[in-house]
Amino acid sequence: MTLTAARAVSVRIDHYSAVHLAAAAARSLGEQCGLPGSLPDQVAVLASELASNIDKHARDGALYIQPLPLGAGVEILAVDRGPGMPELERCLADGYTTVGTLGAGLGAVSRIATDFTIRTQTGTGTLASARLTRLDQTAVARQGASLVCLPADGEERCGDAGAVVDDGTVRTAAVIDGLGHGPAAAEAADSALRCFRAAAERTLPDILGAMHRTLRHTRGAAVALLRLDGEQALYCGIGNIRAVALSHDGVHHRLTGQPGVVGWRMPTPKTHTIPLPEGTTAVLHTDGIDARWTHAPTLFTLRLPPQLLTAAVTHNHRSTRDDATVLALRPHQRHL
Template sequence: MTHPLPPPTAHIQIDHFSAVHLAAQTARSLAQQCSLPGALPEQAAVIAAELGSNLAKHATNGALFLQPLPLGDGVEILAVDRGPGMSELQRCLTDGYSTTSTLGIGLGAVSRIATHFTIRTETGTGTFACARLCPPGPETPDSQGVGAVCLPADGEETSGDACAIFDTPGGHTAIVIDGLGHGHPAAEAAQRALRSFSSMPDHPLPEILHNIHRALRRTRGAAVGLLRLHAGQAEYCGVGNIRTLTLASQQVHHRLTGQPGIVGLNIPTLQVRDIPLEPGATAVLHTDGIDHRWAQAPSPFLLRLPAPLLAGALAHGNRLTRDDATVLAATTPQRLP
């Protein structure tokens, strides 16, 4: 079965209070596009407005990322900034607490309205929050352990990158794609690759990659990274400059890139690499629009972030704006293969 293709992330820089209104409109429209029922689109607008107002009042270099959930049904709103952080987080989450002589209902309202709300802060570093709004019904297993952000280069309307993650037998299968260059030709290649992947995410990784290679023959081609996550181990197969890392015990462990080649033009004999994973380890895949130097000496605070916040933090703090940038983070599934 072919799965629906996720759109790029909407990125709203909160550099003025006027951006808060734009954030609310964008969240409402996104929730409607995702067919969230009843009052949920208005609730999405409230969440975006509250998080955006908080950034406008208190934060430095704040932004919102809005998108459909990377796994499961619903929408998510990520709020990211670069300081100053909250010294009394629990008090900030309490209704009536304010440092600016306002009603103080922002974060308290978000935590009540959202289906899931996660927030982390460090004084001097910044605050990262993820509010997810889901329709009634069963929750996708392990959906809270997945995060992704996909942004076009500055000045471009479409992203030449793409990513997706699906539940497959025993765990998850994820893909990150970087169409050569950027703009519409790169986006065409990335979307064709994504359509090919979405039709067969549970197949062996080399088979998936060969199928994508055939689908991209009349495009400019792409770099593609595939990762299949199980409890305790992962399989990796890739071609081109998609970086894959694993994080555990507050350290960066495996650092992998794809085999030389261009999917759609020329690919080598494909190899699958097995990666042992500690319980609770997080895998990160990203394109070269994310500065790879983030992994040289990451802070313990960054390494401890849950997957949705980690994706937002890397996109906000390490994005190279001249290129499309995509990062996908996923925590090892808890169930056995």
Template sequence: MTLPPAAHPTAYVPVDHYSAVHLAAQTARSVAQRRGLQGALPDQAAVIASELGSNLAKHAVDGALYVQELPLGNGVEIIAADRGPGMREFRRCLADGYTTTETLGAGIGGVNRIATSFTVRTHEPGGTVACARLTPPEDADAGRRAIGSVCLPAEREEVSGDACAVAETGQGLTAIVVDGLGHGPPAAEAAQLALRTFARAPDQPLPALLTGLHRALRHSRGAAVGLLRLHAGRAQYCGIGNVRCVTLTQQDVRHRLTGQPGVVGLEMPHPVVRDLPWEPHFTALLHSDGIDHRWAHSPDPFLVRLPAPLLAAALMHGHRRSRDDATVLAANLHQRLS
């Protein structure tokens, strides 16, 4: 059984000025140290964040970095997202020494060399999403898993009332997204209590998991909860409240589901599992209502083709409701990152 690391919200660093690059490097080093990465890895994480941040500062519009621990496995990831103008000479940019400005050109090529995995998608004029993951050598396979999440608090809030986690057991991959009622510390306490309860027995049948969460949250603010389980050739969703489940191919969105009415911990109906038709190339995701659900009604073709970790970041970057806590968790069992 593989359980998730301790849940921390994503560190969000908007790169609206070159001064943000130093903050990005400090943030990446801090996250790597918190995760317990040893030796040169924290400094390498700082270099990756600095290079991606510098690229945003020089070339991008509305660029930001998202820095966090990996959803599964021991490592960190640094994701850069922007709204344009896209990378014209993408393949050349991946080579060390290539530059479009009068710099040393270590940038994207240097990130590609240092990172355990580095995945980039770009289109003109809509922008670029890049995900660099850094792991110890023994966890390199985890760094290539196509599982990604981003979790941010509402603007002017220090803690997030949302939370998410992934667990891998004999029953398959099980994901949870929790949206604590309201904002601030009481919502965050409910969300973190839900994650601790989930981590104790993530391999239970989904209705039993939700029932256990309901009991655990009875003296809390309460929460909306979405559970997703992916097996070989099968997917199941079970949710209460406004956590949405979406499945998609590289062409379009296939299914859009929302949870049953109720609040976990306060008033909850008998949980119902919904089986989803499933094919190996499908990507599944859960998101809280901090993401505008209208993205799935007519999705950008660029968006639906993104690998799961980039999809999570792109949804957060382009469709977040900043006045609410927001979480996206996406997974594809058959993809591997480069």
């Protein structure tokens, strides 16, 4: 069983100096995640190349740098609203350049990363995910799970939290939103997350009950739990965290937690079953994400794998005035 909480560092790429900031943030996170040897430097190279690509070719871009939701490693998500790449395969080859540089760029990213995923749409922009793990963790880099968790602007600590647990073929995930934001919200979210770690193999209502007892002396939290097993998911939630299921055909389910606060006034939790046919992605997000993103998602968005879906939703629909978390996942046995 593997469990990791993930909180992201956001770097807006609006000037070439941001390339160096992104590389430094990625190296620091690689060291914090315990990546051995030269791997933190390789993470820095991935961030530098992705940020440089945005700086040279796109606009309104950002990098989201975070621990992997499963296993030991770092994920770098790159998002922009640039012109897209009409010749994507050529762009991925070493030596290809349109601006007179050496052209290492995306070819180097593809070569260094344990797993590299990229999608582009002409006139809309490009989304990329580069994941780097220890050599004994390469399989988890290809698992269909992604978690972006960001604090409100001006806050050092994030009042949201999230985690994913794999136990055999069963995948259980939690998204937590401590009431408000700032240190007190972060303390509530961290307490709930520690409880989730200890109780993750129990039934979803039992997990919520354990969290409720744990959070009684905090400001409380909204909590949503998902358990994926085969072609269905179980959902159980208290408070304003939304769950959706989407496939290439559109959004099939929209659920919101029962009214209440975990730690204060929590109703008896109810469990809902969500069908997950092949190709369906389950998503949880806090109210720091505008829920209207599910009203009319484009076909391009619906076809994104989990890690790129979280990047797109975060970049395009996040409110910077509140903590924001997006979690997207598919059952354990399915690969991207």
